[in-house]
Amino acid sequence: xxxxPWTEKLDAYLDGEMPASEARALAEHLGGCAACAAEGLRRVxxxxxxxxxxxxxxxxxxxxxxxxxxIAERRPFLWSLRWLPILATAAVVxxxxxxxxxxxxxxxxxxxxxxxxxxATLASANPVDVISTDRHTVKPWFAGKIPFTFxxxxxxxxxxxxxxxxxxxxxxxxxxxxxxxxRQHQISVFIFQDRGPRDARENEAVRTALSFExxxxxxxxxxxxxIGDASAQDLDKLSELIKAAG
Amino acid sequence: xxxxxxxxxxxxWLTQDRQEAEDLVQETYAKALKxxxxxxPGTNFRAWxxxxxxxxxxxxxxxxxxxxxxxxxxxSDQESLPAVNExxxxxxxxxxxxxxxxEALGQLPVPYREVLVLCEFEEMSYQEISATxxxxxxxxxxxxxxxxxxxxxxxxxxxxxx
Numbered sequence: 001x002x003x004x005p006w007t008e009k010l011d012a013y014l015d016g017e018m019p020a021s022e023a024r025a026l027a028e029h030l031g032g033c034a035a036c037a038a039e040g041l042r043r044v045x046x047x048x049x050x051x052x053x054x055x056x057x058x059x060x061x062x063x064x065x066x067x068x069x070x071i072a073e074r075r076p077f078l079w080s081l082r083w084l085p086i087l088a089t090a091a092v093v094x095x096x097x098x099x100x101x102x103x104x105x106x107x108x109x110x111x112x113x114x115x116x117x118x119x120a121t122l123a124s125a126n127p128v129d130v131i132s133t134d135r136h137t138v139k140p141w142f143a144g145k146i147p148f149t150f151x152x153x154x155x156x157x158x159x160x161x162x163x164x165x166x167x168x169x170x171x172x173x174x175x176x177x178x179x180x181x182x183r184q185h186q187i188s189v190f191i192f193q194d195r196g197p198r199d200a201r202e203n204e205a206v207r208t209a210l211s212f213e214x215x216x217x218x219x220x221x222x223x224x225x226x227i228g229d230a231s232a233q234d235l236d237k238l239s240e241l242i243k244a245a246g
Numbered sequence: 247x248x249x250x251x252x253x254x255x256x257x258x259w260l261t262q263d264r265q266e267a268e269d270l271v272q273e274t275y276a277k278a279l280k281x282x283x284x285x286x287p288g289t290n291f292r293a294w295x296x297x298x299x300x301x302x303x304x305x306x307x308x309x310x311x312x313x314x315x316x317x318x319x320x321x322s323d324q325e326s327l328p329a330v331n332e333x334x335x336x337x338x339x340x341x342x343x344x345x346x347x348x349e350a351l352g353q354l355p356v357p358y359r360e361v362l363v364l365c366e367f368e369e370m371s372y373q374e375i376s377a378t379x380x381x382x383x384x385x386x387x388x389x390x391x392x393x394x395x396x397x398x399x400x401x402x403x404x405x406x407x408x
Contacts, residue, residue, distance in 0.1 A: 054367025
């Protein structure tokens, strides 16, 4: 049948899915072919009938309200999900802040304790247990008394004099307290085993506590504290000498 | 709520039952809200949400039942086109009323019913229908053609029994 190729394409034409050039050709054919025009008209009527019949079911108001409620219930959930990364970040920042203040507080407490020990040493009639200006005497004296060893600096040519040392305790662990003298000032150098992240936080710091100068650093698993009433320059210089001794 | 009434209408056409349609729409909204991230902005939202509804229907009891009763020849290309021999007096649906078409539409297998509702009532393009039903464009066209013929037959049959 000559019309068959056209009738096959009628649906696409009426659905508006035919390329313009083809649609023009089909429209031209419909203008001259009564059978195809009638079939086209029938299909248009059917399309319209289905279009009208398609709207048949309406949701009842109660159901609409139920859906609206269920969506409203979910919204806070979605809202919270959307804000979750921000809330999580805020929580982390808050936690870090609290942790920082706690650590800072504990670090300050630690230094206060050591300053107290330094003052007690100054006030003591027997400030040191090993009296020697020779580092090769002082260092071996600590062997077996503390659970680590350390190097003492070569003080020749420096204004510092090694007075001696004694065992000190901090947080139930034994360490060394070394006393140096610079002019009329005494400086305590405390060496303890590093107690992990809490102490490691403040890797190197310059502080003042109760007008005492304090230097602290971490090296090779040991935590050093240099405390004294000498000048800041003196403490820096002694710290550098100890660090150089490694 | 976007498309609420239309989604409900489509759901009811699929399920042919008010309660099931309500359940289907409710589940569709729940899934859409939950899976909104899977919606790619710039793509067709209507096709996306209709697809959710239809997939949900297909896994429902009624959907599974309807899938099981679809005739095997539904997608066959062997069916010949009917002869175009109607006279203006016999033009189908000319006198048919809305109720008659609705009844006929309701009698069609789900794949025919849904493609007709999406094309004629929802006025979806072939591309949208293809996305919604997850079938190729060619299948959309052939299924539409058969669905229209099946509807005409159903209307004729109902008119004959009147």
